[in-house]
Amino acid sequence: MNSTIARLTATGLLRGWRGLLLALLPFVMLALALLVRMAFGIDPEITSGLLDTFNLDTVVPLIALIVGTGAIATEIDDGAIVYLLTKPVARGRIIVTKLLVAITVTLLFAAVPTLIAAIVVTGAAGTVTWAYTVAATVSGIVYCAVFLLLGVLSRRAVIIGLMYVMLWEMLVTGLVDGARALSIQHWGQSIAAELAPDAITASLSLPVATTLAVLVTGMAAWFATQRLRSLTLAGDS
Template sequence: MYNPTVARLTYRALLGRKRALILFALPAMLILIAVAVRMFNGADDQVAADVLGGFALATMVPLIGVIAGTGAIGPEIDDGSIVYLLAKPVKRPVIVFTKLIVAIAVTMVFSALPTFIAGYILNGNGQQVAVAYTVAALVASIAYSALFLLLGTVSRHAVVIGLVYALVWEALFGSLIAGARTLSVQQWALALAEKVTGDGLVSSEVGLPTAVVLLAVVTVVATWFAGYKLRTMSVAGEE
């Protein structure tokens, strides 16, 4: 289910110069914010939770997920180079699964790790805040990667759609409309963070059992449908 050659090509595409600049810029911004907040505010558990929840989980993780998820396959479909990969003796579900693993790995490295570092800078992991948001970033990375990989297989405007979902649906509507919070990867991930802290610093609109089920369902269904779309794509690149 994993092809090293496909993985190597995907890593090379994702970590090219332009995407790498964005991938490094967002974590660097988070750490700079954490350093500045710690210098001017000192160690404060609630402030740490606000920074990690407001920037890391609400903005950085989904944006990196968009870059990694759509970038793992979208550009190859857009420029037609996917036909060369499809012509190889590699099963198409294997291609999708391999690209998903790469997208998840990239998203985790560039989002969960900086979240953990920023959390320690902010409050030294007081009240388990750094660990809680790192766990949330890890599970969100999986769901976002699967969701945005699917978008990359079904639309030439995957990046735009992904940005609308991440910045408009989750960040804007999710803060204003209760129903939108329920259909939010961010809220599902926050349910795990809430379980880790367990003291009211972190709260989610979704219960933990529901969050776990929804995270699993979205990941599995998105991965399956991306594989289905690739299976129905002809070598000529036409559905």
Template sequence: MPINTTIAWMTARGLFGRRRFLLLLPLPLMLIALAVFARVTGINTGDWAQPVVNGLGFAVLLPVIALIVGTGVLGSEIDDGTIVHILTKPLSRAEIVWAKFLVASGVTALTAAIPLYVVGVLIESVRFGLGLAAAAAIGAVVYSAIFLLLSLLSRRPVLVGLLYVLIWEGLLGNLVSGTRVLSVEQYTLSYADRIAPSEFLDANVSLPVAISMSIIITVLCLIYAVFRLRSFTAASETS
């Protein structure tokens, strides 16, 4: 489906023009700063690489950035009422969702992939950095679909999203093995480990499962987001 450049531009301008965008900066800077500090001070790579990449990069930075951006591309317009103006235009709901999804995915991918690439280079090699960056970009696509849908389902998408990241992805994903098949964090680790195998990656989901589940989750979330937006009227409120 071709992207509606007008909707995409409006979305990007609204996203970068809000204070919310400033929330995207601390985590990437913190990730790079930790890696640089550890490298400069000569700390053994094995002592900090996995906690920084897995514990902070893929478990915190990527989903939180995706949450901020993914809930912002539609959620902010719902909150201030400007969504009504967009819905009155002769545009298909699928066209609106697709444009906003692409913007959310692109911004999240860049914001998360760049610091992870830098960290990967500092830890091991350029290939490892590229593996982390590529995995983050793929994860950004899946997370963006989830959180975009969430902004249409809840009046407090950021709060619900944080609970999802902390409880499902963080707590249950690490303690209950059966939940890992539904963990986007585990998918990203599988992608990174396949592109640039490393002892510092702890992937618990096979690559075929990661690929198939990523596609299924993304497609289902986007389809439901279109359905939800179609039922959205000027007087409606998200539940």
């Protein structure tokens, strides 16, 4: 962890349109939670629709995508990363710092609103509430690591990330059961299902989901470090 890099990354993430979008998504979710609670009272089906289909399917990955790529891809794109790289700071430290900031921001804008929305729609801070919060936390962390890696690998990180979320996680995993083994969202849900098996369906066993989540997060951070060490800034000519 490097406090200067953390400060620069956090400021970069929270300003401008990115900050607005980050604030808007959880705001919409919380507003919806309030609305459904007032209109329908406490209803398990609506709870699952909002917290599962809307929140875990859409809001959490989108926030992690904005944050994970924004934590490094913007600087690589415009070239400002050169001011971090021309320093005697280990590349692993740059990646770990940026990842920790990205995770913190994602949890703040995705997991915390999940907790509040779950309390609103379930009426209590019970196991279902905590299960959804755990699912958002776990998948938020893994998404951040993967999207940060994408940001180091490609200039089209946002598009690739969006395609993964929209095509793979939303479409393919719905059609092919086996595809869920490679879905970050389902790893989070499978871990959270241990807490509330009645509310959340596990598509993988706890050990498998945990191993995959930890392994992919670690590998993504390691690979991002390797790529950052070899980042070429050859200029225009």
